[in-house]
Amino acid sequence: MQKKVVWLIFLVAFGFAASVVWSAGLASAALGISPALKEFNFEPGKTITLNYRVTSDKPDQEIELVVGGDLADYVTLDKKKLVGGGDFSATIRLPEKIDKPGWHAISIGAHELPSEQKFIGTSINIDAKVKIFVPFPGKYIEPRLNIPNGNVNTKIPVELEVINRGTQDLTITPTIRFIFLAENKEVEKFEFKPLEIKSGQKNYFRKFLDTTGFAGGNYLAKADIDYSxxxxxxxxxxxxGTLFVEIVDFTHELNKSDSLEKFEINVRSNWGEKIEGVFAEVNISNSSSSEFFRTSPTDLEPWGKGVLEWFLDTRKMSNEYNVKVKLRYAGKESEKEGTLRIMEIEKRSLFDNQYLVYGGIAAVGFVLILALIIVFFARRKRKGKEDAQKGKKS
Known part of the structure; x- marks a missing residue:
């Protein structure tokens, strides 16, 4: 009986290890195709030839080349299969007309063909995309307004991209207004000269926003575009941004404990450049005691967040304390005040926790049942041997 149990455990462990190794082998397999994405504007009767490369970490792997998507009927491949990777070309012969405007997608796929040894869920498929845009009838534009965050007293690049997605050539005349949201006040206005953009083409309107004298904060840019x-x-x-680090919050409750408790200060930079050596000086006090500490410094990335930490000995602390946090950075400082409460934690014995008690009872019961099963089979086996010996003697 004991040998059977040992063999059962061995077989389970071996099966688990084998599955891990098998899964790791699958995870290490790699299949790639490039280029992954190509985009084109529709032109009646146009022929597009694309060259692709497939890579695989299995030199003997058979790879099937497939085409999908709503324009798949207009695509031909110069090869149907590859072994271990390689090059192939796809030729797209567009029709004279596509009725539905907008984006149309073609997928160019490389799909592993499973071998006889790996016929269940082990193949890898990967697809490249070709997107064809069919213009909308008449006038249609797709604008994009790009403005990064910046700092006061600098020049922030402003870019308006306009794509003509219609069938008509257009004259584009944009105006961009800049509004300081805290006061709902217009602070700057850009006016551009008219610019012609042909169907299927795009152009850019660019200027720099001089933020000298601007207040720090959130701004809205609104582009009004006239197109023919x-x-x-x-x-x-x-x-x-301004050179200011905000104290977002800090710890307001800690447990009274024999071990050190972590006090955290969450900070956030409102500056578009890295700030090095940010640290906090903290005073915690009430009518009977006071404690002062200085955290280790940390660096904040542009517009970044951080956490300053200190470990407090709360064994002699109780009730509520006033907290004053002073943040120091780049010759400047920020302050925040609040309270910290020390929580008394009632100590309980192990058996006060009903879940531990129930869990312990269940574990003991399981062990007893398992032991009874083993004893039952052992006695049954022993009785069988004794009966066999008696039969021989008789």
């Missing part, structure tokens, strides 16, 4: 008598608009928000 039609109007549309697009908005985006951005931040004009």
């Amino acid at each position: 008598g039609e109007q549309t608009s697009i908005n985006t928000t951005f931040i004009v």
